[in-house]
Amino acid sequence: MGRFLRYVKIDTQSAEGQTTIPSTKKQLDLANLLAKELKDFGVQDVRISEFGIVYGMVPGNLADNSKVPTIGFIAHMDTSRSGLIFAPGLVRFMPAWIAASGGLVLLQALLEPFASVSRRVRGLAGAVRGGLVASLGLLAEREIRGADVPGANDNASGCGVVVALASKLAAEPLGSTRVVVLITGCEEAGTLGARAFRDSRDTGGWMFLNFDNVGGPGSVRFLRREGVIDKWDADPGLVATADRIATARPDLRMKPEDHPAGLTYDSSPILAAGGRALTISNQDGFIPDLHRASDVFANVDRDGVRRALEAGAELLAAIDGGAAD
Ligand SMILES: [Zn+2]
Numbered sequence: 001m002g003r004f005l006r007y008v009k010i011d012t013q014s015a016e017g018q019t020t021i022p023s024t025k026k027q028l029d030l031a032n033l034l035a036k037e038l039k040d041f042g043v044q045d046v047r048i049s050e051f052g053i054v055y056g057m058v059p060g061n062l063a064d065n066s067k068v069p070t071i072g073f074i075a076h077m078d079t080s081r082s083g084l085i086f087a088p089g090l091v092r093f094m095p096a097w098i099a100a101s102g103g104l105v106l107l108q109a110l111l112e113p114f115a116s117v118s119r120r121v122r123g124l125a126g127a128v129r130g131g132l133v134a135s136l137g138l139l140a141e142r143e144i145r146g147a148d149v150p151g152a153n154d155n156a157s158g159c160g161v162v163v164a165l166a167s168k169l170a171a172e173p174l175g176s177t178r179v180v181v182l183i184t185g186c187e188e189a190g191t192l193g194a195r196a197f198r199d200s201r202d203t204g205g206w207m208f209l210n211f212d213n214v215g216g217p218g219s220v221r222f223l224r225r226e227g228v229i230d231k232w233d234a235d236p237g238l239v240a241t242a243d244r245i246a247t248a249r250p251d252l253r254m255k256p257e258d259h260p261a262g263l264t265y266d267s268s269p270i271l272a273a274g275g276r277a278l279t280i281s282n283q284d285g286f287i288p289d290l291h292r293a294s295d296v297f298a299n300v301d302r303d304g305v306r307r308a309l310e311a312g313a314e315l316l317a318a319i320d321g322g323a324a325d
Helices: 002-016 023-040 091-114 119-145 152-171 192-200 236-248 268-272 302-320
Strands: 044-048 054-058 070-076 178-184 207-211 220-223 254-257 276-282
Touching: 023 044, 023 054, 023 152, 023 178, 054 152, 070 152, 070 192, 070 302, 152 178, 152 207, 152 302, 178 192, 192 268, 207 236, 207 302, 220 236, 220 302, 236 254, 236 276, 236 302, 268 276, 276 302
Parallel strands: 070 178, 070 207, 207 276, 220 254
Antiparallel strands: 044 054, 054 178, 220 276
């Protein structure tokens, strides 16, 4: 645990020092650091892919490793930008804002052809246009006034849990399951890292566990559904497994969540393609410090991270025992 907390700290500081460096360079620095840590812990086959994904593998204990089931551990190393839309009190309206903006675009397209016909339609079209401009203004505000956030909770906490679990496994491999570590970039830019990985190889039959924002003091949530406008159900076998662990280990404060805070997760493109995935995220209606300058190491809840880490270890052991088959 001490080693792991030190690790989160290193990770955070790297992210904090990134304001003047282009995002891609920053991500590569962090990728190099994470890759080194994984190698030091004894994870095999560690490399950084052309998509900037840190990849590593912990084989199972069976002779023919190519035939064993695979669990993919995902976390994202990129951070985001702050802005008015992430202000406390406003952030919970974000899904509504996105839905409303989508609605306005549609309405605009429907009304525009009739604007010349009636004054009332013209007035309505003007109001819709005004709404769209305000909506774009919020986006622009974030680009102009927002700052790159440190990302201790989002998502150094997830990287930390994934690296800690991988190091534990490298010391004591699972019986009949291989674990692949995937630390992605560009999650905040539309889960591009996860998409690239999904499209680059056959992951049929793999199970993915994604750790995102696990540094909060709240419940360790397993997300039964994800997405804002498009929704995807998490894998039923993984959800049932998490449900059983939640009952057996009340001390971990694990709970299901059907309306997660945040937008899409790295598990979303996998679920969208029919794959098996589940995201773990500490949240009770909101994600602490999400995309804000206060997302620093000092605000990471150690007990929350510990519970997420133990929940991950329990999930692994259960999946290795065939619980999610
Ligand atoms: Zn995140």
